[in-house]
Amino acid sequence: MNVMNASPRRKELTRLAAQLFVQEGFDRTTVRMLAQEMGIKSGSLFHHFKDKKEILAAVIEEGTHNALLIARRALDDCEDDPEARLRAMARAHLETLFTDRNAHVVALFEWRRLAPAASAHLSHLRDAYEALWVAVIDDALAAGLIHGDRFLVSRFVLGALNWTVRWYDPDGPRTPDDLADELVGMIMARQSEQGDSLAAHD
Amino acid sequence: MNVMNASPRRKELTRLAAQLFVQEGFDRTTVRMLAQEMGIKSGSLFHHFKDKKEILAAVIEEGTHNALLIARRALDDCEDDPEARLRAMARAHLETLFTDRNAHVVALFEWRRLAPAASAHLSHLRDAYEALWVAVIDDALAAGLIHGDRFLVSRFVLGALNWTVRWYDPDGPRTPDDLADELVGMIMARQSEQGDSLAAHD
DNA sequence: CGTTCACACTAGCGCTTGCTTGGTTACCTC
């Protein structure tokens, strides 16, 4: 019985589980389906995970961890002006949603299924990820690039991004980067003249 | 065995079912839980609905129907400029989400659980609702009020609105109308140079 | 009065669920 460590085998199983959770949802994914996808019998599954919820926790941890890594790398690699950083974060978010796809989607949509104790352990990962967003949004607000309440803007932007998993077709004409750029363009104050709209909100 | 008609009793049961579906999700809501909430035994439930999925279908139909009614009324009651109409649609959307709450939320999040045949019957309702949105967005684009691709803008806006059910606290300081106004303000091309009219909505 | 009908009940069937148990294999280390 493994508890929290990450053997290579367990990592692979987690990746497969994420795929099924995205397709079917956590509740409709049975341990027998998971086992079959992994090429083992259902009983063997409980050698790697204590119970079904621990599989979900592992998937969500993996997804959030990955999102954090990709976002940090994106911020490191991009230029240092507010618009570029905002664009980089939006692109990174969609990248985790659609290329790494599975785990991050599960993290977004099945969070509630976790026991409070388990989600408490993961919340620091999530907080770190959200902190990145808040910093970028704050910079964009301070630069007059966008306008509004910092709390609401970040929620709206993340909502618009997260909802893409409901309608986006990866085989369609648009790339995830196109989506990210369009969203950033949509919310940016089209400044024909620069400067004075440094709106300090209360 | 009722099939599609809507007796008053069935309507009430549908309302109660929606409440549970929002709280627990469709899969985790058992027929015994539904029956208890309705004050009857689980067997009696199947006098009103053919099976569990028909309950979900009834809830979703109710939710979409209601959203359509509220949106139409909002458009009728508001002034006839693109900004007012956009604001009215956003407000109406959040109104269905949070006051009528239950059914519309189920319609958004449990759509996939429906059999294709059942969802085909409901798709015309959904199409009608989306048509309202597309018309309003098109007007706003034509008026230069917002900018971007009509398809993407509507998806992003609806995504931002729908995602509110994940974080909005009805007991908090903000009203749903506040949220709607902030979102509209966020995406509007602010070519009026005087001002950060932030808290000043309506 | 008898018939009908909407509505509810009791009882439980057949199946699936998450999970446990006891044992087997293959490999590593000393």
Next chain:
DNA sequence: GAGGTAACCAAGCAAGCGCTAGTGTGAACG
């Protein structure tokens, strides 16, 4: 070659699931 260990399997249990069958009510109607 003895001992340990990670990985797996066959078999199945207890609980819960959606749903059905058969019956009993009281009100409405002729």
